[in-house]
Amino acid sequence: MTQRPELDAETKARIEAEEAYRAQVQAQQRSQSKGRGMGCGQALLWCVGIIVFFGVLTQLRGGGDPHSRPVTATEYADWPFQFSSGTLTCQPDQAITLAQANSTNVYALNGTALGQAKAQGWYEFSAAYRGEGSVGRLIEDGLKLC
Structure with missing residues (x-):
């Protein structure tokens, strides 16, 4: 009988993660066969919710796209749009x-x-223009994000 070489920590961790995943899938299959547990649609919806939550959390913590930033009408005396933030x-x-x-x-x-x-698929700004104000400062601030 040949001796098996010692596995490195990364390989051991992968094997353990795979075994844990298999156990989780088997438990879920047993649960579903008894009429309990999540269906595929519910699981997908749950996963999407988690992804969205962490995406929003990242944006709130300032870890988002460096080429974007939230703006509000209160920042601009001459806010030109019918909506108040974006x-x-x-x-x-x-x-x-x-x-x-x-x-x-x-x-x-x-x-x-x-x-x-x-x-x-963008709208021209005039579609939301409220009849007064200027996009000039918004454009200047946007170019600073480039």
Whole structure:
């Protein structure tokens, strides 16, 4: 009988993790066969929730994209939009956009962004313009994020 070589710590940890995973899967399968436990849809939803939670936590701690930052109407005396907050971003090619908070709407602010708006699915800022105010300072602040 040949002797097995001693495993390094990393290999041992991988084996232990795989065994723990298998045990967890088997326990879940037994639980599901008894009519208890999570279905695939529930498990997926739970995982997505955890990922979103940690993503939001990272953003709140300042560990997010260095090319984006939250902005609010209170920061700008001449806030030009019908909504009061969003995320200012320097996209590639110095295209400056503003994503409306609690919405999927993204508005193109500068000429570069306006030129890419249709292809990117962004709205022109005039779609949310409230009739007064200026995007000038937002564009300046956005370019600082590039």
